[in-house]
Amino acid sequence: MSLPHAILTALLEKPSSGLELTRRFDKSIGYFWSATHQQIYRELGKLEAEGFIRALPPEQRARGQKKSYEVLPAGRAELARWTAAAQDPKPMRDTMLLRLRAAAVVGTEGVEADLRRHLDLHRRQLAEYEGIQERDFPPGESTPENRLRHLVLRAGIDLETFWTQWLTHALAELAGMRADG
Secondary structure, rough: HHHHHHHHHHHHHOOEEEEHHHHHHHOOHHOOOOOOHHHHHHHHHHHHHHHOOOEEEOOOOOOOOOEEEEHHHHHHHHHHHHOOOOOOOOOOOOOHHHHHHHHHHHHHOOOHHHHHHHHHHHHHHHHHHHHHHHHOOOOOOOOHHHHHHHHHHHHHHHHHHHHHHHHHHHHHHHHHHHHHH
């Protein structure tokens, strides 16, 4: 049930239309919680039906005008309830790890190229996160809200750092296996 909470969070940060929300998911929230445009629009309808959000009255009546949404007190209370609730960590599920385990029994053909591709993707993501950190979180400027947002970004940086280091190690292991074999 985290997508509705991601949407409530985004709308509390800034009332938005569905299109604006999907763009924000693509640029920021999507780095740690992804959703398709259809999922977001469907969830907006549910949140509105539950009384958690409402469409803002349009500034001017125009055909095809986008609806903007804001969070109602019930939505804020739901988000606060969810934030305070205990949740167990989810076990990691990564197909690359499963593929390496399978390679132990069927062979490593094709694995090295995909490990290199993954390494490149993680390096690019890490560079993007580091760019966001440099742009949005300059040293010395920190409100409590920004400190928490930066903490979320740091999690992304740390995860991408882990993956780049682990993939580099995995590629070295494969190279060592070839040299030994």
